[in-house]
Amino acid sequence: MCHLMEGSRYIFFSNGGCLFEPRNHLRAVCVCVCVFILFLLFLGEWTSPTVTGDRPPPINDFTLTSIINTTAILFGGYDGDRKSNDVYVFEFTDTSVKCTNFSNPGGSVLWSKERLGHSSVLINCSSGPHLLVVGGTGGGSNTNDCWLLNINKMEWKELTNIPDSVTNRVSHSLSVWNVTQTTHWIIEFGGERKGGSRISDTRFIEIISSTGDLVVQSVLDINEYQKRRIQGISQTSANDIPNHLLF
Numbered sequence: 526m527c528h529l530m531e532g533s534r535y536i537f538f539s540n541g542g543c544l545f546e547p548r549n550h551l552r553a554v555c556v557c558v559c560v561f562i563l564f565l566l567f568l569g570e571w572t573s574p575t576v577t578g579d580r581p582p583p584i585n586d587f588t589l590t591s592i593i594n595t596t597a598i599l600f601g602g603y604d605g606d607r608k609s610n611d612v613y614v615f616e617f618t619d620t621s622v623k624c625t626n627f628s629n630p631g632g633s634v635l636w637s638k639e640r641l642g643h644s645s646v647l648i649n650c651s652s653g654p655h656l657l658v659v660g661g662t663g664g665g666s667n668t669n670d671c672w673l674l675n676i677n678k679m680e681w682k683e684l685t686n687i688p689d690s691v692t693n694r695v696s697h698s699l700s701v702w703n704v705t706q707t708t709h710w711i712i713e714f715g716g717e718r719k720g721g722s723r724i725s726d727t728r729f730i731e732i733i734s735s736t737g738d739l740v741v742q743s744v745l746d747i748n749e750y751q752k753r754r755i756q757g758i759s760q761t762s763a764n765d766i767p768n769h770l771l772f
């Protein structure tokens with residue numbers, strides 16, 4: 526897994542040294558060493574940083590999302606035996622990675638289910654950075670859910686008003702576009718439904734953060750989204766719109 530740290534001087538790789546070995550006749554199990562590798566963009570060099578703190582076990586199919594240019598958050602994944610709902614925060618320098626485990630202590634608080642093959646994006650607002658997690662697969666079937674993690678407080682909340690068309694996906698992509706500081710569009714594309722059928726469907730989740738809380742304002746398909754954008758443009762003064770956006 527390779528990850529370009531937003532605005533940063535390096536690309537971060539983890540679990541680079543994966544080795545698959547048959548553990549029994551039925552399946553191959555990943556027994557990789559947990560490797561951290563940094564590619565220093567400013568030098569064009571590979572380095573192996575010093576790792577301190579709670580080094581996570583070797584896993585795959587997790588998400589790793591930049592919080593700021595020197596900090597990233599890892600969620601979920603699969604170690605060959607166990608699906609995870611663990612949360613780790615990594616703090617980087619050019620030569621080191623410090624890992625902190627923020628996983629649910631004793632399973633005592635509300636916490637997202639275990640999963641792999643999910644997608645995550647960072648939504649930043651006045652109340653701090655939040656991680657939005659959509660879909661993935663859990664105990665044999667799709668998780669069909671959507672969760673929000675307040676990263677400063679490490680508090681999870683399930684967003685229950687998101688339709689199946691959005692949540693019933695594995696191996697999909699998720700991107701965030703904040704149109705203003707308080708309007709965030711989450712753009713979801715592709716993936717697989719329960720049962721394995723591949724889809725090319727695009728959905729848009731509009732999240733408003735003006736009150737400090739993140740509120741889902743609308744969930745649109747591509748036709749509805751196009752209508753919204755065109756309405757938005759006709760309501761704005763034409764002088765404010767770049768020429769290439771005028772139809």
Ligand SMILES: *[C@@H]1O[C@H](CO)[C@@H](O)[C@H](O)[C@H]1NC(C)=O
Pocket residue numbers: 532533534535594595
């Ligand atoms: C992170 O961003 C800050 C502010 O833009 C910058 O000063 C610093 O050099 C960056 N650090 C890395 C490792 O890229």
Ligand SMILES: *[C@@H]1O[C@H](CO)[C@@H](O)[C@H](O)[C@H]1NC(C)=O
Pocket residue numbers: 579580581582611626627628629630631
């Ligand atoms: C992180 O915390 C979880 C939950 O307490 C635990 O299961 C896991 O082993 C911890 N990982 C590390 C590397 O300490």
Ligand SMILES: *[C@@H]1O[C@H](CO)[C@@H](O)[C@H](O)[C@H]1NC(C)=O
Pocket residue numbers: 592593649650651653706
């Ligand atoms: C997040 O938003 C806050 C408030 O709008 C801002 O002060 C902070 O710099 C932002 N952080 C990032 C990582 O963009």
Ligand SMILES: *[C@@H]1O[C@H](CO)[C@@H](O)[C@H](O)[C@H]1NC(C)=O
Pocket residue numbers: 649703704705706
């Ligand atoms: C969100 O957009 C505003 C401009 O509308 C920008 O100032 C801010 O840095 C953006 N934040 C993130 C996290 O991209």
